[in-house]
Amino acid sequence: MFARYDMRGVVEAIESGEFPSSANSMWRYSELLPVKSPSFVVSLGEGWTPLLLTRRLGTHLGLRMLRIKDEAKNPTLSFKDRGLCAAISKHLEMGVDSFALPSAGNAAVSMSAYCAASGTSAHAFMPEDTPQQFIDSCRAFGAEVILVEGTIVDAAAEMQVRDGGWTDLSTTKEPYRVEGKKTMAFEIAEQMGWTVPDVVICPTGGGTSLIGIWKGFEELETLGLIDDRRPRMYAVQSGGCAPVVRAFERGTEEIEAWPRGETRAYGLRVPKPFADRLMMKVIQRSGGGAVAATDSEIESCQWMAARLEGLDFCPEAAIGLAGLRNLVDTGVIDYDEDVVLLNTGSSSRYGGIPGRNEID
Ligand SMILES: Cc1ncc(COP(=O)(O)O)c(C=O)c1O
Structure with missing residues (x-):
């Protein structure tokens, strides 16, 4: 089940090409969110997180343009x-x-x-x-x-x-969590001047970001705010629990349960995502893919983001960064491509990033 909107009404509301609200939260897109009466909105200031153009991390990986959507800045420290x-x-x-x-x-x-x-x-x-x-x-x-x-x-x-x-409120078993997640697509597009990147890297467990971001870009196209170009969407998982990667490699739409999910990136420990077909459709339609990284790369990638960019990456995002590094090293992503990586949360709920002395 997906929420649908009266798009004609929304087009009228954003006639000037801009959403009428300038709220510094995801509620700046309230015309495309499901709550009808603003009095029911319980906001803690979620969303409108920075899209940071990296100075050193992208260069280190071999990318001209790497941006981080820093979701660690949300009220409870995750997307x-x-x-x-x-x-x-x-x-x-x-x-x-x-x-x-x-x-x-x-x-x-x-x-x-x-x-x-x-x-x-x-x-x-x-x-x-x-x-x-x-x-x-x-x-x-x-x-x-x-x-x-x-x-x-x-x-x-x-x-x-x-x-x-x-x-x-289980992941993808009701329609409204995806609605909130899709605002990441709105923000990425708006923060890039109503364009989209070539690639989005999603650390993936239950798939709400993949599905939500895709829906968000579709709605922006319907409104005429972006053209029909879409980013390639890549799911990154830990090798200790990689049911999406396995399904992608097999070319199937159904995701078979992973026997025992074992990873320290707990948000990615989803052995059998409920919305498997939707997730695989997004990956396939976008021309993207799914790759695994190993838990042994978590700390070095957290440290890389911290040391090169001053950023606090959760273990899930560190897996995303390790996956991105693989994709660049294997030539799947080119130096010239415009890449957005989601830092889906902060390390602090895991007790912070352990100290280290060298970068891999
Ligand atoms: C920090 C973090 N990153 C990524 C994920 C994966 O989320 P999803 O695949 O639903 O977008 C989770 C889920 O728990 C998480 O907590």
Whole structure:
């Protein structure tokens, strides 16, 4: 299920080629967000994150133009805020007052914060090995935390068994988280003067960014704000849990479950994404691909971003950076291409970036 809009009405609202709001949050695109009455918007200032043109990191990798969409600057330090803010605001408008989701960590923290801000209740189901800071943050925001043995798949199964009368905000099982995520496409295009990059690199787990960003670019084209050129979308996963990469290599639309998801980039530990066909369609239609990097590259890539660019990369984004390096080294991405890499969150919930002395 996808949210659809009266595009003629939106075209009229942005007649001058600009969205009427100048809000410094994703709500500057409220005409293309699902909440009808602004009084239901529970905003903590999510979105409108910087798109940083790297000075040294791109050159180090062999790229002329590398930009980082720095999602670590969101209110709870990850891009999950966009989706959870849109979804919780919309469900509030529909009268919902209790929410639950299975999460690797960041989505649970985000849900907990927006539930606190809206006075609704949050129930977070997480794998028991989730780093303690995620658990503590959820509890600080007043959420109930249920720890489950196994991966996010097992956490989701436990949530179904308990069924507490809440609204299920699981990744891609309701339409509004994708709506929030698509604002990354709006921002990237607007920040590039209503053009699109050649390549977008997405550290990928459940696929909301891939699907959302693609939808966002489609809507901008419908509105005539960009032409029909699209970036190639690349999903990057950890070799310890790479069901999307395997499906891409096999050329299938269905993603077979990965036996045991093992990676320290917890947000990428999704052995069986629910929206598999949608994810594979985006990758294939865009002419992009899916590649894996190894967990052993996480720290060196976090350190590379920190040392060369002053940026705080979460482990998931470090995997994205390692994947980008592979794609450049193998000639899949050219020096001249304009590349955007998502830094999907901050390292601080994982306890920060360990110190090191050399760059790989
Ligand atoms: C920091 C981070 N990056 C990337 C992802 C993957 O998200 P998705 O594939 O749903 O866009 C997650 C999901 O938990 C995450 O927490």
